[in-house]
Amino acid sequence: MNSTQITTHDITTAIGIKHAYKHFKFKHPELYEQIIQAQGGKFSEQLYCFIYGITNYPTCQQCPVKITKFRSFQRGYAFFCSNKCVAVNTAHQRKKKQTCQETYGVSTASQNEEVDEKRRQTLIDRYGTSNLAEIRWRREKNKQKD
Numbered sequence: 846m847n848s849t850q851i852t853t854h855d856i857t858t859a860i861g862i863k864h865a866y867k868h869f870k871f872k873h874p875e876l877y878e879q880i881i882q883a884q885g886g887k888f889s890e891q892l893y894c895f896i897y898g899i900t901n902y903p904t905c906q907q908c909p910v911k912i913t914k915f916r917s918f919q920r921g922y923a924f925f926c927s928n929k930c931v932a933v934n935t936a937h938q939r940k941k942k943q944t945c946q947e948t949y950g951v952s953t954a955s956q957n958e959e960v961d962e963k964r965r966q967t968l969i970d971r972y973g974t975s976n977l978a979e980i981r982w983r984r985e986k987n988k989q990k991d
């Protein structure tokens with residue numbers, strides 16, 4: 846068994862990421878020694894980098910200066926360093942619109958009547974009104990009371 850023989854599929858289905866540490870440490874100690882040489886603070890990250898041959902921390906797709914966080918073995922590294930970078934990335938915004946178009950048939954979810962109605966109903970359930978200005982005004986008023 847070596848890095849080219851283990852696949853993500855093996856780990857997520859046969860071994861299970863939670864058991865991967867023990868599995869490699871006790872059943873494949875030589876491989877384990879190689880895995881822990883890979884970059885990363887956690888075993889799952891090291892395993893991920895080992896399998897995919899990653900030797901450098903990926904950088905943000907928006908600001909190539911900052912490195913991104915490791916999310917999970919299944920999801921890998923984040924594409925962006927922060928929500929700020931996600932919000933200004935035009936390619937990401939385009940993809941988001943496209944996904945929304947495919948899912949709801951409109952470019953933003955609130956343009957979908959069903960979604961908008963659900964949003965309105967949630968506001969009514971929580972605050973007794975769907976008027977955002979009124980909710981904000983009441984919140985401010987309550988703050989002043991304290």
Ligand SMILES: [Zn+2]
Binds near residue numbers: 905
């Ligand atoms: Zn960034």
